[in-house]
Amino acid sequence: xxxxxxxxxxxxxxxxxxxxxxxxxxxxxxxxxxxxxxxxxxxxxxxxxxxxxxxxxxxxxxxxxxxxxxxxxxxxxxxxxxxxxxxxxxxxxxxxxxxxxxxxxxxxxxxxxxxxxxxxxxxxxxxxxxxxxxxxxxxxxxxxxxxxxxxxxxxxxxxxxxxxxxxxxxxxxxxxxxxxxxxxxxxxxxxxxxxxxxxxxxxxxxxxxxxxxxxxxxxxxxxxxxxxxxxxxxxxxxxxxxxxxxxxxxxxxxxxxxxxxxxxxxxxxxxxxxxxxxxxxxxxxxxxxxxxxxxxxxxxxxxxxxxxxxxxxxxxxxxxxxxxxxxxxxxxxxxxxxxxxxxxxxxxxxxxxxxxxxxxxxxxxxxxxxxxxxxxxxxxxxxxxxxxxxxxxxxxxxxxxxxxxxxxxxxxxxxxxxxxxxxxxxxxxxxxxxxxxxxxxxxxxxxxxxxxxxxxxxxxx
Numbered sequence: 011x012x013x014x015x016x017x018x019x020x021x022x023x024x025x026x027x028x029x030x031x032x033x034x035x036x037x038x039x040x041x042x043x044x045x046x047x048x049x050x051x052x053x054x055x056x057x058x059x060x061x062x063x064x065x066x067x068x069x070x071x072x073x074x075x076x077x078x079x080x081x082x083x084x085x086x087x088x089x090x091x092x093x094x095x096x097x098x099x100x101x102x103x104x105x106x107x108x109x110x111x112x113x114x115x116x117x118x119x120x121x122x123x124x125x126x127x128x129x130x131x132x133x134x135x136x137x138x139x140x141x142x143x144x145x146x147x148x149x150x151x152x153x154x155x156x157x158x159x160x161x162x163x164x165x166x167x168x169x170x171x172x173x174x175x176x177x178x179x180x181x182x183x184x185x186x187x188x189x190x191x192x193x194x195x196x197x198x199x200x201x202x203x204x205x206x207x208x209x210x211x212x213x214x215x216x217x218x219x220x221x222x223x224x225x226x227x228x229x230x231x232x233x234x235x236x237x238x239x240x241x242x243x244x245x246x247x248x249x250x251x252x253x254x255x256x257x258x259x260x261x262x263x264x265x266x267x268x269x270x271x272x273x274x275x276x277x278x279x280x281x282x283x284x285x286x287x288x289x290x291x292x293x294x295x296x297x298x299x300x301x302x303x304x305x306x307x308x309x310x311x312x313x314x315x316x317x318x319x320x321x322x323x324x325x326x327x328x329x330x331x332x333x334x335x336x337x338x339x340x341x342x343x344x345x346x347x348x349x350x351x352x353x354x355x356x357x358x359x360x361x362x363x364x365x366x367x368x369x370x371x372x373x374x375x376x377x378x379x380x381x382x383x384x385x386x387x388x389x390x391x392x393x394x395x396x397x398x399x400x401x402x403x404x405x406x407x408x409x410x411x412x413x414x415x416x417x418x419x420x421x422x423x424x425x426x427x428x429x430x431x432x433x434x435x436x437x438x439x440x441x442x443x444x445x446x447x448x449x450x451x452x453x454x455x456x457x458x459x460x461x462x463x464x465x466x467x468x469x470x471x
Contacts, residue, residue, distance in 0.1 A: 015043055015176030016469055019085055019233045022179060026073060026084045033070035033084035037062050037128050040086045044130065044177050047471065052152045053162075053171035055091045055101055057131040062086065065128045072126065081236045083126030088178040090169050091132035092139060092215040093224070095119050102215050103147040104137045106336050106343035116213025117245050118182060118224055125240045130178055134168025138348040139184060139217040140329060141165060142192065142410040143402045146347040151399065154197060155470035156436055160396045163193030163410075165217075169227045170197035175471050180228045180237050186217045186325060187407075188392065188414035190225050191426040195391035195439020198428045198468060200456070201227045202234045205447045206421030207252030209238075210245035218328040219250070220367070221321065221418045231427065231457040235259040238449065252447075259450055266454035269303030273455075274384040279311040280413050284393040291429045291438045292390045298462055299388065299455070309387065312376040314416065320373060321419035322408070323358060323366045330355025347404050370419060377420055381445065386455050389413055391426040391439035413441060423449045427456045428465035437468075 014022065014036065025031040041059055048054055069084040094100050094112035096119075101108045115123065123129070137146040144167025145151035152167045154160040155175035162171045166183030170193035173181050183190040185203040194201025202225045209224045216222060226237035239260075244253040275296060281289055300306050311317075330352045337344060337352055344352070381387070393409050417424045422443055429440035440459065444452040 014039060016229070018230050019081055019179055019236050022085060023081055033066045033073065033128065034063065036084070037066035037086050040130055040177065047175060048177060050153060050158055051155060051171050051175055052150050053134055053168040053175065053177055054131045055103065055134050055149050055168070056099060058098055058129050061098065062128050062130050069126050069128060079126035082122065082240055084128060085179050086128045086130045087122060088130050088133045088169060088172050088181040089119060090135055090166050090181065090183050092135065092184060093118055093182060094213040095132065098132065100132065100215065102138055103135045103149060104344065104348065105148045106340050108148065114213065117210035117247065118241055119213065121240050133172050133181055136165035136167065137345045138329065138333065139165040139186060139189060140351045141347045141404060142188060142407040144168065145399060145402050146345050148345060154396060156198060159398050160436060161196065161399055161402050163196035163396065165189040166227065167193045170194055170199060173199050173227050173229060176469065180226055180233055182224060183227045184214060185223045185225060185418065186221045187321065187411040187418050190227060191414050191424060191441060192392045192410060194227055194426045196396040196437060198437030198470065199227055199229050200231055200234050200425065200427050202238060202425045203423060204238060204242065204449055205423045207250050208447065208449065209241045210248040210251050212245055212248040216332045218325040220328060221325060223418065231453055231460050235263060235453050254447060257450055259453060262450035263454035263457060266451050268455065268458045271304045271385045271455065272383060273299055273304050273306050274309035274381065274387040275306055276309050276311050276387060276389055279314045280389045284390050285395045287432045288390040288395060288438050292440055295429050295440045295459060296388055298459065302458060302462065309380065312380055317373050317416050317419055318412065320366050320370050321415045323362065324370070326351050326355035327358050327363045374420055385444070385451055387443040389441050391441040395432060396436045417443050422446055423452050425452050425456045427460055430465060431468065
């Protein structure tokens with residue numbers, strides 16, 4: 011079936027349930043597409059052919075017998091290669107972990123399997139999830155499907171490329187400072203970082219345990235809501251998991267009123283030193299929201315530089331702790347970017363880290379007070395457009411993460427949605443950030459914007 015790889019999850023599911031398309035046929039179509047295109051994109055580290063076809067056979071049998079596990083049943087998806095998969099290597103894109111084969115699935119892997127999703131493979135990423143372009147991967151960096159001379163963003167660059175190119179209907183990413191939203195923006199897809207604690211991180215390899223989030227990367231807002239529905243929920247095996255009710259996200263987002271919604275615009279803090287085309291696209295989106303009836307107001311953020319410093323210190327310190335033993339045993343297997351992160355983390359002492367976490371709690375209170383009464387914040391997803399691979403450099407991590415890292419440090423939900431193409435043909439992204447656990451509001455605003463534009467109907471290949 012022509013272009014089935016670009017259909018939405020609901021559309022594909024309808025074909026599967028009507029019998030117009032078989033799960034095995036669909037899965038083989040996706041595997042064939044990966045084989046044909048991924049030599050240029052390098053979005054996958056491991057393609058799980060046997061697992062995919064086995065899961066597809068079971069899913070097809072179940073659907074034909076009347077057992078329906080929900081919207082993801084029979085849908086081929088991918089996982090970032092730091093999410094553990096039983097008996098399938100999970101490499102962290104590092105030589106230091108390239109021989110690691112987990113004995114159990116991560117919570118997110120189990121949730122997707124129980125929903126009937128089909129695992130196509132494990133996607134490429136920055137080594138240790140520790141850079142902003144994914145070019146540090148020990149398996150070679152992924153390439154952007156819109157122009158393979160350009161970066162995908164990081165660290166979930168392989169997931170971004172795979173979804174954008176129609177090599178998976180959805181992929182999971184992780185986000186410590188930008189790593190779902192920034193590659194989603196640069197690859198022209200939707201990327202949702204839920205509230206910290208909303209999705210279990212059990213079984214996900216760590217960059218920074220107190221800032222890491224898992225979330226969906228998809229081609230539409232509706233698809234992101236469908237994947238989040240499967241992932242969200244309390245997990246007693248994850249100490250960071252929060253025990254709160256999980257709404258029906260599609261129903262909840264449809265109940266959110268855009269007219270009268272109060273949107274905060276942090277122009278003086280998160281619009282400065284940003285690519286002019288991204289600023290123009292964001293301002294056009296703000297005008298659109300105003301036309302839809304939203305109330306737009308400027309906001310000033312309390313001590314943004316201090317919040318960024320806290321986040322950066324916590325990330326590198328927790329990364330150093332996670333890798334300490336393996337780095338001591340196999341330092342030669344770590345690449346230069348991850349080695350630099352570990353070195354910076356080791357330069358801080360216990361008091362530095364404890365004070366950073368204490369000051370983080372005070373910053374959270376200050377930001378909640380400043381954000382009181384607003385439904386969401388609207389801003390460019392990142393300050394820097396995608397650059398050619400040849401121009402990428404590790405020091406760009408900090409400017410690339412300026413608009414995203416604050417919301418990891420705070421733990422608030424944020425989504426990036428496509429908001430146009432730059433003059434050079436590369437995608438741009440709009441970020442919408444919400445109150446804690448208000449994913450439905452974030453999704454509703456993103457969906458309203460998506461419905462009012464034609465960006466989701468653009469595709470690179």
